[in-house]
Amino acid sequence: MKIARFAVFLVILMFGPLVAALLGAYPVASGIVAEEPTRGRHILKAQAFHLVNDQDQIRASLALNQDRPTFTLFDERGQARGQVLMMATDQAGITLSDAEGVPRLHLVILPDGSPTVILSDEQRQPRAAFALSPEGRPSLSFMDGKGQVQAQLWMKPDDTGSLDIEKLNAPQD
Numbered sequence: 001m002k003i004a005r006f007a008v009f010l011v012i013l014m015f016g017p018l019v020a021a022l023l024g025a026y027p028v029a030s031g032i033v034a035e036e037p038t039r040g041r042h043i044l045k046a047q048a049f050h051l052v053n054d055q056d057q058i059r060a061s062l063a064l065n066q067d068r069p070t071f072t073l074f075d076e077r078g079q080a081r082g083q084v085l086m087m088a089t090d091q092a093g094i095t096l097s098d099a100e101g102v103p104r105l106h107l108v109i110l111p112d113g114s115p116t117v118i119l120s121d122e123q124r125q126p127r128a129a130f131a132l133s134p135e136g137r138p139s140l141s142f143m144d145g146k147g148q149v150q151a152q153l154w155m156k157p158d159d160t161g162s163l164d165i166e167k168l169n170a171p172q173d
Contacts, residue, residue: 075099098122121145 048063061072065085073082079101084094087108094107106118116131125147131139139154151165 048061050058051060053059057074057076057078059074061070061074063070063072066088068086068088070083070085072080075081079097079099081097081099081101082095083097085092087093090111092109095103096105097103100122102120102122102124104120106116106120108116108118110116112134114132114134116129118126119128121127123145125143125145127143127145127147129139129141129143131141133139135157137155137157139152141149142151144150149166151163153161153163156162
């Protein structure tokens with residue numbers, strides 16, 4: 001028995017480094033390139049990474065979506081509930097969705113650096129927004145069910161407030 005263990009030990013000792021070198025020279029079968037050396041660093045490349053639970057259900061994903069990086073969190077039912085993403089217009093954003101997967105809260109940083117928070121209804125229509133202009137002046141907007149601005153409060157350049165209410169005296173539908 002001791003001789004058999006010693007023989008296995010010798011085989012592993014002699015051929016182990018060779019097997020490790022051969023395995024390290026080939027990409028992983030899942031499409032991920034394993035540790036590609038670049039100037040002394042190792043890089044792992046893929047178009048998507050998924051974190052899964054014990055039931056192999058995706059709970060988080062880091063992926064390219066139409067060539068834009070997106071980090072998505074999923075609930076127990078597999079519904080997307082949160083995303084951090086880059087949008088086509090060079091805007092960074094965070095979106096939180098309700099239990100049905102409907103995006104309800106959006107935080108967007110526009111290309112000029114100004115932040116905006118948008119609250120949407122169940123039909124995905126924006127209903128309220130809070131924003132800062134590139135100059136740092138805040139505004140608060142309220143929209144109707146069609147997403148059209150009906151009232152707005154903002155700070156003017158002289159740091160005085162202004163209120164604008166659309167259709168104040170118009171007949172109600």
